[in-house]
Amino acid sequence: MTKVLVLYYSSYCHVKALAQAVAEGARSVDGCQVDVARVPETVPANIRRSAGFVDDDTPTVDPAALADYDGIIFGTPTRFGLMAAQMKQFFDTLGGLWAENALVGKVGAVFASTGSQHGGHEATLLSSHIPLMHFGMVVAGMPYTFSGQTEKDSIIGGAPYGAGTIAGGDGSLKPTETDLAGARFQGAHVARLAKALTTAEILAEAA
Numbered sequence: 001m002t003k004v005l006v007l008y009y010s011s012y013c014h015v016k017a018l019a020q021a022v023a024e025g026a027r028s029v030d031g032c033q034v035d036v037a038r039v040p041e042t043v044p045a046n047i048r049r050s051a052g053f054v055d056d057d058t059p060t061v062d063p064a065a066l067a068d069y070d071g072i073i074f075g076t077p078t079r080f081g082l083m084a085a086q087m088k089q090f091f092d093t094l095g096g097l098w099a100e101n102a103l104v105g106k107v108g109a110v111f112a113s114t115g116s117q118h119g120g121h122e123a124t125l126l127s128s129h130i131p132l133m134h135f136g137m138v139v140a141g142m143p144y145t146f147s148g149q150t151e152k153d154s155i156i157g158g159a160p161y162g163a164g165t166i167a168g169g170d171g172s173l174k175p176t177e178t179d180l181a182g183a184r185f186q187g188a189h190v191a192r193l194a195k196a197l198t199t200a201e202i203l204a205e206a207a
């Protein structure tokens with residue numbers, strides 16, 4: 001079994017909706033077991049309430065458990081052009097895994113939701129790849145074989161760097177069918193890559 005984890009943070013459910021589509025795509029690949037989890041909330045309850053954050057009963061994950069996965073797909077909203085602090089905070093708990101090289105050679109990928117089309121969508125995807133490379137992960141994007149990313153008739157997210165959606169400045173937009181198709185594509189893409197790497201003879205020889 002190839003194990004894939006979809007790990008996200010979401011305040012208003014846009015990233016959560018993408019995460020479910022990413023997981024659906026990964027599950028479409030034979031021989032893959034897929035789990036979905038969120039990183040812990042760090043914002044105090046009074047601010048969550050006043051900002052209208054939506055409660056999320058998706059389980060959180062023990063950082064040590066990441067070592068058990070062959071592919072990990074991270075989802076985050078854009079915050080001031082970068083990943084959300086909740087995701088960065090989680091990354092900052094992974095020092096032990098980093099020190100043990102426990103994530104080296106695993107497939108890593110990122111998807112994102114951004115308020116406006118040019119508010120840091122690609123910057124969030126690309127800059128979120130940096131810690132993945134520090135972990136030694138093999139970074140996967142969303143290749144142009146997902147042709148939906150060149151659609152020009154609606155406001156869509158996503159880029160060669162990863163799947164995505166545009167939430168709108170007031171959060172009123174929902175992921176489009178193209179966004180969700182991109183997320184499913186990315187999930188399947190990562191699952192296939194993880195499966196290929198975990199079954200590669202060359203890796204078995206090196207183990």
Ligand SMILES: Cc1cc2nc3c(=O)[nH]c(=O)nc-3n(C[C@H](O)[C@H](O)[C@H](O)COP(=O)(O)O)c2cc1C
Nearest residue numbers: 010011012013014015077080081113114115116119
């Ligand atoms: C503190 C904060 C900072 C944000 N910064 C940006 C930003 O730099 N650019 C942008 O387009 N949207 C920004 N947004 C909007 C979020 O990206 C948007 O709420 C998010 O994509 C929705 O995803 P979610 O429903 O999964 O939380 C920001 C939102 C908050 C709360």
